[in-house]
Amino acid sequence: MTSPTTPGLSLTPPPPGNQSSVAMIARQAIVNAQQVVVGYELFNRSRSGAAHTAATDVILVFTALSHAGTEELVGKKLIFVNCTHESLSGGHLELVDPDKVVLEIPPLGHAAAEEVATRMPILAGLRERGFHLAFNHTVLQSAYAPWLPLADYIKLDLSVLAPDQLAVLISYAGRHSQAELIAEKVETAQQYDMVSSQGVQMFQGYWFARPSLVEAKLLAPSQASIIELINQVRKQASTDDIEETLKKDAGLAFNLMRLINSAGFGLSREVTSFRQAVMLMGLKKLFRWAALLLTASRAGGTPSSVGQTAVVRGRLMELLALETLPPEEADQAFVVGIFSLLDVMLSMPMESALGLLNVPEPVAAALLRREGFLGDLLTLAEACESSDDAVFDRTAGLLHLTSQQINFAHLQALAWADHLGD
Structure with missing residues (x-):
């Protein structure tokens, strides 16, 4: 190829x-x-x-x-x-x-x-x-x-x-x-x-x-993230590597899921994971999409602090989910985390923001009502950010996670997010 x-x-x-x-x-x-x-x-x-x-x-x-x-x-x-x-x-x-x-x-x-x-x-x-x-x-x-x-x-x-x-x-x-x-x-x-x-x-x-x-609103990824994706596709990187790049930028992730599930893309089934999206689109289309996104994002740059927080949340929740779930299910935890601030990034209610995407019911329940296992994980991630000890202790108990597990995963997530440009 x-x-x-x-x-x-x-x-x-x-x-x-x-x-x-x-x-x-x-x-x-x-x-x-x-x-x-x-x-x-x-x-x-x-x-x-x-x-x-x-x-x-x-x-x-x-x-x-x-x-x-x-x-x-x-x-x-x-x-x-x-x-x-x-x-x-x-x-x-x-x-x-x-x-x-x-x-x-x-x-x-x-x-x-x-x-x-x-x-x-x-x-x-x-x-x-x-x-x-x-x-x-x-x-x-x-x-x-x-x-x-x-x-x-x-x-x-x-x-x-x-x-x-x-x-x-x-x-x-x-x-x-x-x-x-x-x-x-x-x-x-x-x-x-x-x-x-x-x-x-x-x-x-x-x-x-x-x-x-x-007013056609676009959630613009950082241009550095788009360029990283372009370079990966040119080198024919693995699906795993490309998925990692998508997971590092909330805007990049949102744009791909929004486009691939739009009526204009023509798929007959909903795509709910980044891995699915990458595999269905293929390297050739993925490259053209990224190149077009780079052209369209006239004002890109480093992710905002909100986007950075969403990325850390996603990684933290994924790491904690991996303690009890297989990798394909842990991916849903990442989706919840990275999309948990869409309402802030798009300046609209979360229900309206989710209406733009096709997400599985457990993901929607977690984002809208903090329900289920994924909802508890999101509540825990928010408690880590706000240092709310009472909520931290309660949700950690519900999830059967120790403080050591959570703190170690949080440090890993922060370190992972800090290396976005590496």
Whole structure:
């Protein structure tokens, strides 16, 4: 297996920065004839947003799927995203479930026949992989005839097409393609009546919904942790080593579990452990995910004190769980510890934070109500931090752990967390 590489990727950690960031994303609904939302077109509306490039296409989808806010950006609806031709050959598209994504393909500035032919293998390959392709009305011109069979959707812009042009294009598309037609920039009832009476079944525009702004919150890992992960994958490190790196950064762990369990990733079963996530994703996808995360986390840095506390908790609870449980069950103790401060890191109630992730019931019970064996372990870990002797003694007794066992495990956890950058 060849080690993956990313040209021009700097593997030197940048200066420290903040742990969390917010991107402004606009989404506009696309509805069917019954005015049921079938998908959302996404737009980058961050003030710091750069010009539309290959990188921004991918980061927009990535942000939508990794979004850490209480409101789902896209849920199980289709994601329509504007693309550049440069972004279409990027391996980052392998990180999403093709069936959930509609790639809006721009026309070529001057459609020379050879340029249209040159793009064909990439477009056909995307379609074969399961991506939906959307084009604007120019795909109905003779110069783009090779592309037309690939069209799942054709967008008709009512702001630039006259009624007589629309009638001709709708009729031609119906005879020569299998694409569904989407009337966009629909702003009046008259426009809606005109295109729907001619057979158009999907609509987008102010008449139905204006673009709504959503603050897409991201829990940004430290860039040093991302770089460590990238280097490990390039060296084809073991699953154990990669799992250890994920466990050292709460933001890294959260992002991976959030993405891999999102509807956009397309898995049919829930992933509840880091080991599962690593094995299911594989080195190639893991590398691309980490490289994209590095690009998206404009302001990364060393983990905050809250993140550091979460890491220590996770390791302490894992070590104590190993006194009585097999390793695969002790992993749940680590998950409880590292996610026990998600409410603080995301500035939302724990119940809302857990709603972003798929965690086993014992993990949820421990985090929300301090119930069960894992709940007792978390209570004990918190007592170690607060030096609450009464709670420490009570929970240590419940767990049948001695002070010596707990103190030794706590020292080991602190030492382990201190070596994050080693």
